[in-house]
Amino acid sequence: MDQRLEKIFLTALEQNQQKLLRVCSVYAEDLDNKKDLFQEAVINIWQSMPGFENRSSISTWMFRITLNVCLRLQTKRAKDRDRFRKLDSITIEHIWDDEHSFEEQEHLIQLRKCILKLNDADKAIITLYLEELSYKEIAEITGVTENNVAVKIKRIKAKLLNCITEKV
Amino acid sequence: MIEEELIKIWQSSPNQERIKFEKSRLMIEIQSSVDELHKAIKYRDLRELIAALIIIPIFGSAAFAFPQLLTKVASLLIMGYAVFVILWMRRAKKQKPGAYSESYLDYLRQTRDYLLIQKQLLDSVLYWYILPGATFTMLFFLSFGIEGRFMPILNMAIANIGLAVAVYYLNKMAVKKEIVPRLSKVNQLISSMENLDAG
Numbered sequence: 170m171d172q173r174l175e176k177i178f179l180t181a182l183e184q185n186q187q188k189l190l191r192v193c194s195v196y197a198e199d200l201d202n203k204k205d206l207f208q209e210a211v212i213n214i215w216q217s218m219p220g221f222e223n224r225s226s227i228s229t230w231m232f233r234i235t236l237n238v239c240l241r242l243q244t245k246r247a248k249d250r251d252r253f254r255k256l257d258s259i260t261i262e263h264i265w266d267d268e269h270s271f272e273e274q275e276h277l278i279q280l281r282k283c284i285l286k287l288n289d290a291d292k293a294i295i296t297l298y299l300e301e302l303s304y305k306e307i308a309e310i311t312g313v314t315e316n317n318v319a320v321k322i323k324r325i326k327a328k329l330l331n332c333i334t335e336k337v
Numbered sequence: 338m339i340e341e342e343l344i345k346i347w348q349s350s351p352n353q354e355r356i357k358f359e360k361s362r363l364m365i366e367i368q369s370s371v372d373e374l375h376k377a378i379k380y381r382d383l384r385e386l387i388a389a390l391i392i393i394p395i396f397g398s399a400a401f402a403f404p405q406l407l408t409k410v411a412s413l414l415i416m417g418y419a420v421f422v423i424l425w426m427r428r429a430k431k432q433k434p435g436a437y438s439e440s441y442l443d444y445l446r447q448t449r450d451y452l453l454i455q456k457q458l459l460d461s462v463l464y465w466y467i468l469p470g471a472t473f474t475m476l477f478f479l480s481f482g483i484e485g486r487f488m489p490i491l492n493m494a495i496a497n498i499g500l501a502v503a504v505y506y507l508n509k510m511a512v513k514k515e516i517v518p519r520l521s522k523v524n525q526l527i528s529s530m531e532n533l534d535a536g
Contacts, residue, residue, distance in 0.1 A: 175364060179360050179363075179364075182358075186356045186358075187355075187356065190354065190356055191348075207356070211363075212367055212370050212371065215367045215371065216371050216437075220438055230438065233438060233440070233441075234437045234438060236441060237437045237438075237439070237441055237444060240441055241444065256358075256363065256366045256367065256370070257362075257366065258358050258359045258362035258363040259356065259357070259358045259363065260356070260357045260358070261354055261355070261357075262354065262355045262356075262357060263354055273346065273349060274349075277347070277349055280346050280347060288529050289526060289529075290526055290530045293441065299343065299344050299347040299348070300347075300348075301344060309440065310440060311440060311441050311442060312440030312441055312442025312445075312530065313530055313531070317531075326340060326343070329343065330343070333343075
């Protein structure tokens with residue numbers, strides 16, 4: 170594959186890696202599984218690069234593939250779910266966060282727990298919303314109409330706020 | 338807690354996990370992973386081709402070598418059957434959803450169609466796979482005459498029936514344990530995406 174595509178891919182990956190990892194975190198059972206999902210998404214993004222047309226931004230397009238990789242596992246056969254391709258060149262480091270207060274970190278844990286309680290479709294929509302994608306982009310990625318996205322987001326937010334308030 | 342706070346909390350996670358990758362090594366690894374996948378698909382197609390390539394010359398030479406008309410007919414039927422089974426299964430596989438760049442709802446709909454085709458294929462396995470296969474094989478063995486060969490033919494018939502029953506029940510089990518639960522999960526996801534009340 171040509172150098173130009175490789176450059177676009179690597180630049181876009183560098184810019185969006187944390188966002189994509191956050192999307193994976195919603196569907197992963199543990200840290201290893203999160204890394205597996207992320208790696209699988211990276212491979213699929215590269216594999217789909219020749220088909221990338223500039224109709225949407227590359228980051229929206231990367232979200233779409235990542236989300237599809239994570240969501241598709243939910244409908245795969247159990248024995249196919251563990252077949253991940255490994256990339257040793259990617260590592261995920263855990264670092265001590267002293268920029269954020271204990272309270273803020275607690276909130277993040279609660280938010281993740283509340284998102285995990287949602288169904289797969291709602292998880293997808295709210296994750297994209299939290300990544301600040303527009304309704305139009307969320308509609309493009311999920312295939313749901315823009316109006317439905319707006320209504321769903323309103324309902325999911327209410328659910329989340331309710332869940333977090335209960336826990337905090 | 339207000340919405341902006343939700344977004345802020347959500348996006349604060351990079352402070353706890355950081356991804357590192359070596360660009361050059363990553364590209365080599367990804368490309369080799371993609372190549373491996375292509376190789377696996379190539380081998381799968383090759384396996385099917387080899388199965389046909391084994392059956393066709395064996396029964397082709399039987400049709401040519403044995404003088405009995407029934408042997409020739411049975412051999413031709415088995416050869417035609419082998420080609421039909423491979424083409425039939427390939428046709429079903431072609432419906433498999435592929436591109437990850439489609440919308441998720443489109444993928445779910447394609448998966449539902451694919452699973453319905455698979456279910457139909459496995460539900461009807463008796464008619465397009467088991468019965469023709471067992472009949473043509475029996476016809477081939479009977480074509481050499483029954484006289485003095487009663488026991489071998491009886492054993493062959495028993496083995497044939499046993500195999501047919503096993504294949505039938507394995508397929509029924511695959512439908513019940515794999516296809517139906519996946520289909521129900523996919524239908525559930527489609528309705529939760531399409532139907533506002535489900536959300």
